[in-house]
Amino acid sequence: MASGRILVAQGGGPTAVINQSLVGVTLEARRFREVTRVYGALHGVRGIIDEDLVDLTQETSHNLELVATTPSSALGSTRDKPDRKYCHEIFNVLRAHEIEHFFYIGGNDSSDTVRIVSEEARAANYPLRCIHIPKTIDNDLVGSDHTPGFPSAARFVAQAFAGANLDNAALPGVYVGVVMGRHAGFLTAASALGKKFPDDGPHLIYLPERTFEIERFLADVKSTYEKYGRCVIAVSEGIHDASGAPIATLLAKEIEKDAHGNVQLSGTGALADLLCDEIKAKLGIKRVRGDTFGYLQRSFIGCVSDVDQREAREVGEKAVQFAMWGDRNGSVAIKRTGYYSSDYELLPLEAVAGKTRTMEDEFITANGTDVTDAFRLYLRPLLGSGMPDAFRLRPNPVAKVLKR
Amino acid sequence: MASGRILVAQGGGPTAVINQSLVGVTLEARRFREVTRVYGALHGVRGIIDEDLVDLTQETSHNLELVATTPSSALGSTRDKPDRKYCHEIFNVLRAHEIEHFFYIGGNDSSDTVRIVSEEARAANYPLRCIHIPKTIDNDLVGSDHTPGFPSAARFVAQAFAGANLDNAALPGVYVGVVMGRHAGFLTAASALGKKFPDDGPHLIYLPERTFEIERFLADVKSTYEKYGRCVIAVSEGIHDASGAPIATLLAKEIEKDAHGNVQLSGTGALADLLCDEIKAKLGIKRVRGDTFGYLQRSFIGCVSDVDQREAREVGEKAVQFAMWGDRNGSVAIKRTGYYSSDYELLPLEAVAGKTRTMEDEFITANGTDVTDAFRLYLRPLLGSGMPDAFRLRPNPVAKVLKR
Incomplete structure (x- = not known):
């Protein structure tokens, strides 16, 4: 990688574990010697074109762990969907800050945003590694066993x-x-x-x-x-x-x-x-x-699945690994490998973006x-563990004296 | 006490801890040598006149503890409000089953039900000890620091x-x-x-x-x-x-x-x-x-205060003690004795029934x-303990390059 600066942002509706992915990206990226800065954009792609960036490299590990357990997008979110003009504004800002890695945590719309940004970057000859990190309570991303947040x-x-x-x-x-x-x-x-x-x-x-x-x-x-x-x-x-x-x-x-x-x-x-x-x-x-x-x-x-928390953390971590050790853009997906165990793979953006999974x-x-x-x-x-359970009194009727 | 049989029922809107009070009554009553049977009426006073009674003496301690942690009235509830005729139907059933203790877990309306039953029993010369056990998420019972369920x-x-x-x-x-x-x-x-x-x-x-x-x-x-x-x-x-x-x-x-x-x-x-x-x-x-x-x-x-659970259990226990060792009908109330610590007292039914507390x-x-x-x-x-907490990223803005 050239610049050593990476950017992460969050798009679409928040979930209970979306900050696990944010923290997964941040902490994993900080382990790579070649990463000099981890930036976050406030309110998704909107924060990029507004140049509203924060430096996550200056955040403590302790506070990142606390933020990871807090629901809803810590960086803020957006419903903006970039077109070509919007993309070029994005590249202007990324170029000015020498950012060549873009991680976007989001659902269907966000995966499409990453696809558009990825294609426009290629067309504009801007060297940008684009990784979509899944989250959606709707569980409607194709190619994944399920999505973090669901x-x-x-x-x-x-x-x-x-x-x-x-x-x-x-x-x-x-x-x-x-x-x-x-x-x-x-x-x-x-x-x-x-x-x-x-x-x-x-x-x-x-x-x-x-x-x-x-x-x-x-x-x-x-x-x-x-x-x-x-x-x-x-x-x-x-x-x-x-x-x-x-x-x-x-x-x-x-x-x-x-x-x-x-x-x-x-x-x-x-x-x-x-x-x-x-x-x-x-x-x-x-x-x-x-x-x-x-x-x-x-x-x-206060209502969260521990399995969901772990996996949301891992998709963030794996996104960084795919970006650093891989050679292509894509969308991180969860595969089920056992009952219950999971692994991760990088799908082509075109295989995920703009598609909707419904119940089989x-x-x-x-x-x-x-x-x-x-x-x-x-x-x-x-x-996850610790699901609360409901119990009933067992039937022990008292024989009726007055009525039959 | 004469008959050795007691009756407990639940009225009004359910709460997350109302079964703690039911189990408090049941387990505490079973400790008294003179109590031979603990009956429950299904769906409040309605279950009494329908003679729908269950024998809680036959329930295991283990299952009672599981039911105690389950939200909503395990015996079922009712919105019925007895008049004189309804009360006499109640006495007919109680007499037939030789029940001389009546514990009713409920809010404002239920406290009024207990008052009416208590007064009608006195008028009808039926020997009935009547104890109102508080619960309401509205926290609107007068005379209590707060009410279980709230x-x-x-x-x-x-x-x-x-x-x-x-x-x-x-x-x-x-x-x-x-x-x-x-x-x-x-x-x-x-x-x-x-x-x-x-x-x-x-x-x-x-x-x-x-x-x-x-x-x-x-x-x-x-x-x-x-x-x-x-x-x-x-x-x-x-x-x-x-x-x-x-x-x-x-x-x-x-x-x-x-x-x-x-x-x-x-x-x-x-x-x-x-x-x-x-x-x-x-x-x-x-x-x-x-x-x-x-x-x-x-x-x-799965969202419950441990303080609330303990107190809801205790109001049930204390209700039995007030009934067994006391000489009057009444409504159990929570007093705050420290920060934080509580105790219980028995208020006259007239001091609670039909009155509404609002925020001071x-x-x-x-x-x-x-x-x-x-x-x-x-x-x-x-x-209670373990309240989930929210954390934020600390502000570490990246200096703008393009815009001021």
Whole structure:
């Protein structure tokens, strides 16, 4: 390597372990004699063109370890997607600071950013090694067994549904929990890992991989409610009809037509509320409650998978090794090598960028409203150690004296 | 005591530690030679009149300890509030099973239930020792330093805001988190304990103890946003105008008038969404997100205060001791005896039942949108050990080469 200066940045939605990757890059890079400076850009590529850089070489190892355990992007993030002009502004800044290594921690959009930067650098003859480091709670990067950040968010969702199920059992009714994931249902499916006893919820799981039909949904809820006297439902925010139109929009239109006016539905609680309204109105069930997990599921401090933390650290470390000892740009991917053990490889950027993985058919039951044992086996080791567990009183009924 | 049979039940909204109190009662009662049976009623007083009783004497100590660590009412709960007729049905069942001790674990409504049952028993000449065991995440029982269940819910809220603040710092904008508590703002105020650095959120806290004015709210948000480039807001679901009308209703009316139709607002995400819409419309801020913490804050498995767990166990134990060695009915209350240490006393039922504690003035700052150090000192020890902590990179800016 020529300059000895490397740059790392974080893009897209934060995760609980994204700083592990940042610290993995920083500490590993500092082990290489030829690396003279590790810079961080504030708020992703935006910080590069604004020349908002910080020197991570001056940070202590101790504080880096503390930051590693803190959720959400410590350098700040961005949703910016560079075009050619934006890229040339990036190269201007990198050239001015003699930076020839670019590490970008992010999801789908960020992998595409790295691809664009990589291609434009080649076209502009700027010598830049570009490595994409994966993170996304959606678990929707192709080529990876799973993505850092997903296991911790999945753990939050599983714990949330384990608790919501207990709450719903104490005061029976219908509970709808809406989970993030516009195209991929992995995070919503993680709700199934909160289930312990056969009659536990979630009893129904609705994924964006399957078409959502409101009439079938209501029939499912009705029969579950008749069977258990209650019903816990996990819904992906991305559920849609056969034409691909989001259900939130469709239900909103219905209500709009009733009201002959404009109902604003920009808030995040809308889908849960609308589904609850449908259940109340059509099934006549009184106690119907909806929660939208919102930002809690990706940023809650104190709910994290130790497996996820270790792997997020390792993808950062491996990214530096691939850059220093390899000869090509790429995207770091996790391979599963045992139950449970993992290794890392560098995929071509074109194999990852702009592509979306969705849940494999083998992970979804035939009826479309539950996950298979294959999915349970896939996810369980990722949730990490110390998963809280729910216990019940054993049945010891007292014989009735007054009534039979 | 005459019969040797005691009955315990759980009422109202579940908490993370309500089973600690159930197990406290059960294990402590089993130590008394004169207790022959410990019965539990399923779904509160409703289980008594339905004669749905279980024999907790047959449960193993090991399983009881596991149930104690499980959130939400293991016996099930109810919102039923007995009148005289209902009470006489209760006495019929108790008489049939020779039960002369009644322990009821619950909040405000449940304390009133115990008072009614106690008075009706006296009037009906039925010899019944009635003890109310406190629990409520709202912390709104008078006479107690705090109530079991509140510390764990407060911990969830503090952790949630610590994470939401980090998320908001990475992708700046306005974040509104709506917290439970219709009359008392303690749980919303707990959001302040998620704050570490001076510029951390929540920057604004809106409590039901103060009148909410939408214009002042918008001005507060505007000035905070101008100062920090972002704004994290904690809002109690119970905020209301000067006349006491809930803000959710008022904002709903506004939108209803605009739309000339009927907008349904029964869903739980409504208040957050409406406040977000106001901020977007009136302040022109683009990135505005709202979360409603909903049932997660009271039932999430795996987020619990160890102090809360111990105290919830102790109120159950002390309830049995007060019943066995005392001579009157009452409500168990927590007294603070040191920083931090607590003891228990038995208050008259009339001193607790049907009364609502709200946040003391000394806990709220003069401007009404923050808590005082007195509140921080009050709450901190209750959150327990092992609170997760957030860390930041120290500022080490790289000198700009291109721009000044």
